[in-house]
Amino acid sequence: MIQLKLPDGKIIELESGATVMDAAAKIGPGLAKAALAGKINGEVTDLRVPLTSSADLEIITSKSPEASDVCRHSMAHIMAEAVLKMFPDAQFGIGPAIETGFYYDFKLSRALTVEDLELIEKEMEAGIKAKSPFIRKELSKEEALKYFTETNQPFKVELINELGDQTITTFTHGGFTDLCRGPHVQDSGAVKHFKLLSVAGAYWRGDEKRPMLQRVYGTAFSSKEELKEHLDRLEEAKKRDHRKLGKELDLYSIHEEVGPGLVFWHPKGARIRHEIETFWKDQHYKHGYELINTPHIGQKWLWETSGHLDFYKESMYSPMEIDGADYFVKPMNCPFHIMIYKSQMRSYRDLPLRWAELGTVYRYEKSGVLHGLMRVRGFTQDDAHIICTPEQIENEIREVLRFSLGIWKAFEFKEVKAYLATRPEKAVGEESRWATAIESLRKAVAAEGLECEVDAGGGAFYGPKIDLKVKDAIGREWQVTTIQFDFNLPERFDMTYIGSDGNKHRPYMVHRALLGSIERFFGVLIEHHSGAMPLWLAPVQAVVMPITEKHHDYARKIVSSMKLQGIRCELDDRNDKIGYRIRNAQMQKVPFMLILGDQEADDGKITVRLRNGENLTGIMLDDFIREQEWKKVSI
RNA sequence: GCCGGCGUAGCUCAAUUGGCAGAGCAGCUGACUUGUAAUCAGCAGGUUGCGGGUUCGAGUCCCAUCGCCGGCUCCA
Structure with missing residues (x-):
């Protein structure tokens, strides 16, 4: 006889060799009918599997997650x-x-x-x-x-x-x-x-x-x-597909005759991008970063030293010759940031250094993998490198995570999940450094109360990393933020700082991108919001529509006072019915439509139609302006 | 890069077995003076992705090529 312990703690006895199905039948005929599979000591098993020893048993029915x-x-x-x-x-x-x-x-x-x-x-x-x-x-x-x-x-x-x-x-x-x-x-x-x-x-x-x-x-x-x-x-x-919406909302285009995977930002797309970037830059200054700018190309030795020409060559474009030297278009920004680090002697008192750049990089991607804005050949990383001492690293990681979570909240993403990738078999850097790094990543994730999955051995050869994935409005996960340790480049470029002991030390270097790339993030943002951007990002925030020519003067007055306050506002005084113009603005997902007719012009008020079809009638322009978040200033 | 599918007007799509390339929207012109998701009429818009071939005749069939889409692989 064998004994089977059920989830509720009950124990049933069966002959050895009886099947999982027999066990289910013994528990109850109803359960036997509903049974789909069993779970023996936590492992999902077929109902026809014979049981030969005592174990924990659970019966899986259509209600079970398995x-x-x-x-x-x-x-x-x-x-x-x-x-x-x-x-x-x-x-x-x-x-x-x-x-x-x-x-x-x-x-x-x-x-x-x-x-x-x-x-x-x-x-x-x-x-x-x-x-x-x-x-x-x-x-x-x-x-x-x-x-x-x-x-x-x-x-x-x-x-x-x-x-x-x-x-x-x-x-x-x-x-x-x-x-x-x-x-x-x-x-x-x-x-x-x-x-x-x-x-x-x-x-x-x-x-x-x-x-x-x-x-x-x-x-x-x-x-x-x-x-x-x-x-x-x-x-x-399908309806939210950023490729479809990108065309309909006139945000961007890609031209095969110029090159696949190369993005053209139209005025409205560029406006959204500008708002994203301005916000991003402001926040970086507020969070203790300095912004830097680096070139798009650099000589061969740089990429030899960094190891890119060994490990990353397939993704790099062929060099161009300038004055007899080979120059490569950058696929990453790191070597350039390191050049700035090495431009002078660094003291432990200088650290941590946090340098951020919206750095545009070019990578060769196989033709079959290109996909709208999500996968392109030229893109702008919201890159930053943090160079610090071992003692500082834990706090730095926490700060990055907290910063990132704030950013995601600002863009109205509610769920964020972390993925921790640890040391693979082949790796550079001492084990102890890996251990410190992984520990600081783990602690930071825990401190922020994030759900975290560990990908054992999934790190890059040069260091462990945390990736964050955000969930969009229809439940899809997108990989965005990445926080990567790099034990490789500080060695290769012989980066040092002078410690309090007067000796040279190797700094820690962390590579991080919060949004990932502007292009990809932009695609995710469109799909998340279905193209209906939050007010502060909307390329056109309000369209003013006079009912007839009689109201044009009043409408112009409203437009110009809104514009004076920095609101992105357009006048639609076309000679069309109001329904037609509303339909247009609606399809362009404009947040506010100001409808101005006799009622409004006579008592100096406005009527606002929202994207959801609701109306705010008879309100004062100043009150309306004051109540809305036209610009995102803090997170 | 690989496998499969698809490329017709700015956009969305028609075009019988190979037989005169068409519609709606957008655009332009004019009329209408308008109150919450399309006012009416007219005009213009094309080397059917590009290049070959078969045929009296190719958007349609064949070959090649580029791009896009769904995946594989890879990844921000």
């Missing part, structure tokens, strides 16, 4: 079965559950089309209707290799070969057998609400030197409502 993964994984198998029916010679890669769905990679005799997806969906519906049981089978490595060799599944054979000498399990349902550790639902009728979304190429095991397979992405949820909600969210994301 449930959707199980269902989606089973859904991937159901899709594979459908594909196998349509392509009997299909070879299968892997087919896992992912955050909002699942995918499966196939090698097929021809490329799949959008129409194929519909056919596969139909076939899947049939598979679901068939309620084929998922049958779990344990076999030896040899048996498994034999089976998958005979069925011509080289990818599966490769996977099995990489497994140790453990028992292999397969799952079969309908006509499809897959190498799989599970868990799976009881039968294919247990999952229903799905949709196939797209087909795309994907390298086998993510390796560009290996064959390209066809990946079909799908999504699945346990209820129809959740599926619809998810599909609606995808629609919403």
Whole structure:
């Protein structure tokens, strides 16, 4: 007999060899019916797995957080079965559950089309209707290799070969057998609400030197409502796409004849950018930074010394020759900031130094990865380098984090999450420095009460880092702030300061960007706000609309007094109906529309229409101006 | 860079099996003098991404190339 401890502390006894399903049945028939998988000592397990020793047991039902993964994984198998029916010679890669769905990679005799997806969906519906049981089978490595060799599944054979000498399990349902550790639902009728979304190429095991397979992405949820909600969210994301809004709101453009990944900022986009940058600069001065400016190109030795020509060459543009010397366009600002540091002898009394620059850099990005403003070839980092003593580092990191959180709040992002990346196998810098650095990062994150995930070994070779991700209005996470230690460059450039002991010491250097890059941040900002920028960022803050020509004088007076107060305000005195002009301003997402007719002109007041359609009637211009945050001054 | 899809007016999109390149919006001109998401009429707008080929004839078929989109890889 074995004993199983349930989450509520109860203990049930079963014969050794009984399955998880048997345990569920013993707890109650209702639970057995609802069971999707088990959790033994915290590990999700299939219901058909025999229990051979005492353990903690939890039964996963559709209400458990793990449930959707199980269902989606089973859904991937159901899709594979459908594909196998349509392509009997299909070879299968892997087919896992992912955050909002699942995918499966196939090698097929021809490329799949959008129409194929519909056919596969139909076939899947049939598979679901068939309620084929998922049958779990344990076999030896040899048996498994034999089976998958005979069925011509080289990818599966490769996977099995990489497994140790453990028992292999397969799952079969309908006509499809897959190498799989599970868990799976009881039968294919247990999952229903799905949709196939797209087909795309994907390298086998993510390796560009290996064959390209066809990946079909799908999504699945346990209820129809959740599926619809998810599909609606995808629609919403499309509506917010910064590439679409960037065009509609006349913010920026990219011209293939000039070069892909190079951004042209139109007046309205440049205005928003100006407001972002002005705010950014003010805040940096307020938070103890100095602003610096450095060149766009520099001689070869700089990039040799920094190591960029060893490690980063693929991302750098070819040199240009000037007076017989090779100059490179900068892909990063750090070496230039270091030049300023090294321009004179530094004392411990000078530290910490915090130098910030909106530094425009150019990087070669493969053509296939360019994406609107999110991924470009020329961009401006909101870069800064903090050079300090080991004793100062912890406080510096805390200050950066706090600063960053303030900035995100100012741009109306509410959720921020931290990711701490620690020392990889191959790394420069003494272990003790890494340890200090990681500790200071950890403490800072904890002190700010941030949720933090640790990516063990995920740091760069030159130092650990904290990345911050912000959540946008529709729940997507964007990587923005990065705070990176650098143990490499201070060595390479032989940066020193004179300590209180009169000796030379190596300073700590931290590289940080809060917004990441202006371009990318701008894209995120548009998508977060759906293009309807907060008042202080809106390129046009108010449009004044006289009802008829009779009110033009009054309108001009209002416009000029608003302009005098620094408000970005336009007059729309076109000879069109008020509805037409409102529609225009509305589509341009202008925060305020001032409607001026007889009522307003007669008693010297204004009517303001807000973006949400509400009206403020009969108010005094001065009161209106006083009440709004036209400019962001503090965080 | 790789796999697949897509490139038609400034924008959004039509154009039967290969058979006269079209509409709405935006723009311009004029009329209308307007109260909360589109007033009416007229005009103009194109080497169908670029280059080859097949054909009596190509937006449509083939090849090549550039760009964009969805992914892979990578990353701010």
